[in-house]
């Protein structure tokens with residue numbers, strides 16, 4: 001019997017013939033933490049009496065959630081991270097470098113890796129043909145010391161995308177649509193494997209958007225085969241040697257298969273206050289919006305900023321709306337400057353902040369006022385997520401967010417294309 | 418394991434880790450006793466001040482969805498909640514709870530109302546609702562998790578066996 005991608009990777013890293021349902025001890029290739037979860041992991045590591053980090057080169061703390069720090073408590077948390085790294089040889093990524101998951105795919109994760117992160121969207125790295133999953137700080141502390149963790153091998157749901165995206169419809173719409181269909185707990189404990197001709201011809205930047213949001217259906221991982229597009233991406237990142245093909249077996253066993261015909265998709269939106277509360281943008285159109293946020297590990301890449309700039313070209317951000325753009329990493333930011341995209345955005349009325357998580361998690365960078373409405377390209381719209389439980393968040397594609405910024409109300413981007 | 422006793426505090430479906438430990442209190446993550454004073458604030462602003470030590474959090478479906486922040490189960494425990502009952506739990510929250518020694522029990526919480534007095538025998542797997550005079554059972558934990566919990570959490574487990582010993 002053949003294997004799914006999850007079973008293949010976990011078999012290789014546990015030296016066992018791992019099948020869904022098995023408990024395995026796996027070697028961990030990459031351990032990632034951030035400034036919210038890292039300090040607790042450090043405390044637990046010290047409490048264990050551990051001194052040595054098993055894989056210092058691949059144990060990385062990202063200062064991204066509070067970057068730059070808006071409060072002294074968080075500045076102190078950053079100091080704690082830097083000094084832990086200095087004493088153990090672990091690495092850290094500074095406040096200007098970018099969001100954990102974007103940095104991982106740019107520079108760290110390779111096909112076939114097991115990646116664990118003290119952050120739920122660690123699943124994004126799965127787009128590179130890796131098994132990547134989020135855990136808590138204590139699991140990370142133990143893994144930092146052991147270089148290993150335990151896992152239950154998940155069952156896999158196959159998500160097959162077919163067809164070509166119509167104008168104004170993007171992979172973000174496809175993943176919002178899918179989560180609406182399967183529900184916020186529709187894939188709890190399971191892995192999603194994204195396949196089909198649409199995925200096979202999709203650029204990595206869009207594949208990242210798909211696997212990023214896998215966890216919003218409860219999934220443990222979102223995985224995509226490592227193919228020629230993966231190889232090219234890694235080569236462009238100066239990491240050609242990190243490539244290896246990673247495919248599922250043809251006769252692997254899947255618990256379910258979902259087919260999404262993208263030709264017939266419309267722009268989609270997640271309405272307050274859950275990701276699976278989805279609607280078409282047409283049905284939600286007209287709602288007044290005070291803030292538009294473009295950024296995050298989901299949609300803060302160059303292609304997203306470019307799509308926004310295309311809609312904003314020759315237009316202005318609406319007077320009653322503020323547009324905040326936070327590039328996902330320093331590289332994204334630099335490219336946006338070099339290619340002139342940043343200039344177009346600022347000219348149209350956007351504010352561009354330094355790279356990082358920005359407004360996504362409510363620490364800083366665009367906290368909502370009471371009764372305010374935000375359309376964001378992020379991945380979560382839970383009550384209070386953007387720093388105020390009295391605010392409301394809608395999740396959409398960069399195109400929908402841009403069209404909304406122009407009109408000041410939720411707007412179907414196809415009006416502008 | 419001791420018997421747990423207290424009052425039920427009801428919450429709905431999809432209580433996220435943002436409800437439990439909101440991002441706007443990010444700076445308190447290195448001060449858990451202080452953060453615990455705000456536990457579940459965005460689901461019920463008065464919960465932390467009204468609950469008594471030993472009480473239970475009773476949720477609906479998919480309790481604890483969202484971020485991996487382990488601070489969420491930790492502050493529920495620090496606040497004095499003796500167990501969380503729900504129809505289902507999100508994966509990372511469930512694993513974190515076991516790691517930090519917070520009992521998380523899957524049962525039919527529709528049968529329990531706000532204010533019901535509960536008595537729970539963890540070893541026997543029985544929940545008594547003494548207000549309604551009914552008994553509920555909860556799903557046994559997966560064996561790997563029973564080992565971790567009975568060793569006192571993942572850190573203790575790892576120390577005791579000098580590695581993982583889950584089979």
Ligand code: SF4
Nearest residue numbers: 099296297357360361
């Ligand atoms: S951008 Fe948002 S979702 Fe992504 S890691 Fe940062 S806080 Fe989490």
